[in-house]
Amino acid sequence: MLAHDLAWTLRTERPEPPSTADGDRMRVMGLLVAMLTGAWKPQLEAHIRAQLGPLRGKLVGKADISANLFDSTITQISCRFDHEPLMRSKTLDPAHLAVIRDELMSEWWPLAPEHERFVRGLHESLVAVSWDLDDDLPTFRLVTPDHVFLRAAASNPRRIAVLGEARERPVPGKPDERAWFWDVWDIRDRNNPSFRILTNDLKRDVTRELGVNPAEWTGRTYPYRIGKRPVIPFGMHHARPVGGLWSPLTTHSEISFGTLQVGLLWTATVHGFLRASWAQNWISNGRVVGGTVEKVEGRNVRLVTPDPTRWLEVKGEGASIGQLGASIDIEKAEGVTRRYESRLYVHAGLSPADLVIESLNPASGASISVSQKGKRELQRKGTPAWLRGDRRLVAVTVAVARGRSERFRSLPEVTPRDTTMIYRGAALTPEERVQVDSYGVVERKHGVMSRVGHYQELHPGVDEDQARADLKVIDTQEEQDQVMAGEPGAGAPADDKAAQDTALNGAQVAAAQGIIDAVAQGRLPRESGVAMLSEFFNLGANVAERVLGEVGRGFVPTAPPPAPQGAQPQPSDEDAPETE
Numbered sequence: 001m002l003a004h005d006l007a008w009t010l011r012t013e014r015p016e017p018p019s020t021a022d023g024d025r026m027r028v029m030g031l032l033v034a035m036l037t038g039a040w041k042p043q044l045e046a047h048i049r050a051q052l053g054p055l056r057g058k059l060v061g062k063a064d065i066s067a068n069l070f071d072s073t074i075t076q077i078s079c080r081f082d083h084e085p086l087m088r089s090k091t092l093d094p095a096h097l098a099v100i101r102d103e104l105m106s107e108w109w110p111l112a113p114e115h116e117r118f119v120r121g122l123h124e125s126l127v128a129v130s131w132d133l134d135d136d137l138p139t140f141r142l143v144t145p146d147h148v149f150l151r152a153a154a155s156n157p158r159r160i161a162v163l164g165e166a167r168e169r170p171v172p173g174k175p176d177e178r179a180w181f182w183d184v185w186d187i188r189d190r191n192n193p194s195f196r197i198l199t200n201d202l203k204r205d206v207t208r209e210l211g212v213n214p215a216e217w218t219g220r221t222y223p224y225r226i227g228k229r230p231v232i233p234f235g236m237h238h239a240r241p242v243g244g245l246w247s248p249l250t251t252h253s254e255i256s257f258g259t260l261q262v263g264l265l266w267t268a269t270v271h272g273f274l275r276a277s278w279a280q281n282w283i284s285n286g287r288v289v290g291g292t293v294e295k296v297e298g299r300n301v302r303l304v305t306p307d308p309t310r311w312l313e314v315k316g317e318g319a320s321i322g323q324l325g326a327s328i329d330i331e332k333a334e335g336v337t338r339r340y341e342s343r344l345y346v347h348a349g350l351s352p353a354d355l356v357i358e359s360l361n362p363a364s365g366a367s368i369s370v371s372q373k374g375k376r377e378l379q380r381k382g383t384p385a386w387l388r389g390d391r392r393l394v395a396v397t398v399a400v401a402r403g404r405s406e407r408f409r410s411l412p413e414v415t416p417r418d419t420t421m422i423y424r425g426a427a428l429t430p431e432e433r434v435q436v437d438s439y440g441v442v443e444r445k446h447g448v449m450s451r452v453g454h455y456q457e458l459h460p461g462v463d464e465d466q467a468r469a470d471l472k473v474i475d476t477q478e479e480q481d482q483v484m485a486g487e488p489g490a491g492a493p494a495d496d497k498a499a500q501d502t503a504l505n506g507a508q509v510a511a512a513q514g515i516i517d518a519v520a521q522g523r524l525p526r527e528s529g530v531a532m533l534s535e536f537f538n539l540g541a542n543v544a545e546r547v548l549g550e551v552g553r554g555f556v557p558t559a560p561p562p563a564p565q566g567a568q569p570q571p572s573d574e575d576a577p578e579t580e
Contacts, residue, residue, distance in 0.1 A: 016201055018164065025246065026147070029122055029144065030146040031256060032070070033118075033144050035068060035071055035121070036071055036074065036122075045057075045063045064267040065263060067262050069262050069341055075117060078120050079379065081109065082424070083461075086422040086463075086466060087100070087101045087394075089419050091417075100397075100419075104401055107139070108397070115142055120239050122145055123238065124236060124237060124242075124247060125145060126144075126148060126234050126235065126237075127141070128143050129396055129397050143234070147166040147167075148165050148166070150162065150163055154188075157245070158242075161186070161187055162184065162185065162187075163234055164182045164198075166180055166181070166182055170210075181206065181210070182199075182200065185233075191219070193222040193230035194214075195222075223400075224400055224403045225399060226399050226414070226415060231396055235389060235390075235396055235397075236392075240381070240382060240385050262337065269330065269334055273328075276328045277327075278326055279324060281324075282324060283314060284319065286316025287314065287319075288302065290304060372426045372428065373432070376426045386421075386423070388416070391420065391421070392416045394416075394419050395415055395416045422462070439457070440457050440458070451471065452468055516551055519548065530548060533548070
């Protein structure tokens, strides 16, 4: 598999679980995986039969899987990797960090958004890290919990000591047939870690039969280590911190069950619209004269089309006709279904304030979405758990690279403490940007927020170092643009950029000129002039110094020569309108 081939295969069959507890968890996870991948029709059909009974379940027709509330909710709130995170390190050499970020991890970030969906939907999910010998780069493969069993280390209930992954492989001696096997990684004994391939019942070791030399993956030859400690080449992420290896099985049970109920409600609503949403005509003790006879579903049926300009003739003693109203109010049924949908968002960790309802009329096709603010709040709450998972994934990837490639063997060992991530996540909406920017302008005017802080408020997730770097790039680009345009003041030092944001009007220029004249005439000390320009006109100290120039350092202004009799003074550049 090439390094850029990050596709994963959905397996609908379930491998043989090693224990009852593993079987229960795999079954629940299998339902959630099916919902997240759009393969949940069999589960919805089974739910409809369980709720309505076999006969009614069959009569309502095909299951409607168009309203997958679970998948749509998880997809909306999975926004942590809308932008690639920034990787930082206080211990690694910048060159080594660049190699890890730009080579080893570059193929992971495109896959991270899909991985986040699984982590949020399943509450945890895994990433298998292996090596492409041809490209000499790592490969990443998503592994969902319905095909994994774990065993914890004796010293730490959160540390994985045994990992088994169910995988399909060719049957030894029968290359055209495939069967389920368990890839089992075991590092309980640090001195004797191992990788083995076992049959689906975990009873027979077929590692060698499947073309893998056990001697290369056992004991001292085991290739993946951080220091002397062996590591399993998998990353595991949790949506929130847990006390053990797995979250409780009740996680997301409300929204998963509710999604099945919504599927049932929409199936019944569509069935009612097609079969019972119009009035039903009836005849008692008689028959309608005329019409045509047609064969419908194997029976001869007389069809009569009523004509409002003619009488309908009915024959039979005591015959009577009438009409029954529609059996279902479609608007009411749709409204009940949509109100049920809106309740379920709360079980995804959202508050009503986080929801955006496009229409308040449930019968008009209301659309419910998650606000950007709600997304950012969920991201903030989950950051500690995600950071722990990403740090470990980086450390495992470096360990795999050092163990399988001569090119990367010179990299230093990396522990989860050596790197950190900065997640940008959900951006501000245009309306939010206006509000945040207005607030920042006021805060900066009163001196309680810096330009860096203002930038951070407008760009959620950006740390102070990155904000300073981004602003420096902006300032440099603006200076270059000014130079290219031939604008006055181009090339001013970057630390004086804030002063350029506060251009003076005509009255302020005149007042500043008065201060300069006072310094020049000796009525004010130069230091007072600098302070007054800085305080009164919000100029930086460097700008105020440049404005004064040599005034106050011995410079003495000379009186202008008297104008000739009758001559009119000519306008100077300083008198030009400000808008020119």
